[in-house]
Amino acid sequence: MADLHTVNKSPFEKNSLEAAIKFSLAGSSILLIEDGVYGAMKGTVAEDMVKGALGDRKVYALKSDVMARAIKADRIIDGIELVDYTGFVDLVEANDKVQAWL
Amino acid sequence: MKLAVQVNEGPYQHQATDSAYHFTKAALEKGHEVFRVFFYHDGVLNGTRLTTPPQDDRNIVKRWVELAEKYDLDLVLCVAAAQRRGLVDEGEAQRNGKDATNIAPKFRISGLGQLVEAAIQADRLVVFGD
Numbered sequence: 001m002a003d004l005h006t007v008n009k010s011p012f013e014k015n016s017l018e019a020a021i022k023f024s025l026a027g028s029s030i031l032l033i034e035d036g037v038y039g040a041m042k043g044t045v046a047e048d049m050v051k052g053a054l055g056d057r058k059v060y061a062l063k064s065d066v067m068a069r070a071i072k073a074d075r076i077i078d079g080i081e082l083v084d085y086t087g088f089v090d091l092v093e094a095n096d097k098v099q100a101w102l
Numbered sequence: 103m104k105l106a107v108q109v110n111e112g113p114y115q116h117q118a119t120d121s122a123y124h125f126t127k128a129a130l131e132k133g134h135e136v137f138r139v140f141f142y143h144d145g146v147l148n149g150t151r152l153t154t155p156p157q158d159d160r161n162i163v164k165r166w167v168e169l170a171e172k173y174d175l176d177l178v179l180c181v182a183a184a185q186r187r188g189l190v191d192e193g194e195a196q197r198n199g200k201d202a203t204n205i206a207p208k209f210r211i212s213g214l215g216q217l218v219e220a221a222i223q224a225d226r227l228v229v230f231g232d
Contacts, residue, residue: 085128
């Protein structure tokens with residue numbers, strides 16, 4: 001059973017990304033939206049944690065929120081896929097449940 | 103697929119309501135059914151018709167109304183949250199002796215049961231908040 005976990009907080013502000021990674025099961029997906037997209041950046045203290053999750057989970061970031069924060073594509077951790085709102089809808093459809101880590 | 107959306111934050115304070123709007127719009131444009139959008143806590147502030155944002159800013163309330171008109175969306179404000187924050191429709195004005203209403207068209211005020219029903223009826227419930 002695959003779940004979609006949405007994270008809308010910066011990992012430097014709250015521990016919701018850490019919680020989402022800790023509680024999500026292998027095969028599930030994590031979507032970073034709003035300030036959550038800061039967790040997709042290379043070279044931060046959260047990078048190793050996110051890379052660890054990429055082993056058996058998929059990690060996505062909402063493209064418009066990445067661009068709104070002036071994070072360039074080459075600063076995104078390898079393996080993280082950028083999606084638009086249509087991609088967000090597709091992820092909701094593809095997974096059995098959606099859990100928002102607010 | 104049948105979706106339900108919950109919005110917990112007010113407009114212009116946090117991005118949650120913008121995210122919820124863009125998600126709902128994308129889902130409808132993809133041909134999905136959105137069974138209901140339920141506004142909870144400060145989210146009820148999305149439903150006042152009296153806002154006047156600057157002309158060069160997005161009009162969040164109007165945007166919801168226009169989406170609801172186009173797709174016949176069910177926009178529901180939580181009654182307890184609405185009473186606390188002064189969101190009033192005809193029924194609430196009569197019941198509580200208020201001299202005015204401020205609810206935007208296409209919005210209605212109802213109870214938490216509507217959220218529970220949406221969660222049961224829809225295939226997925228997507229929550230936006232702070």
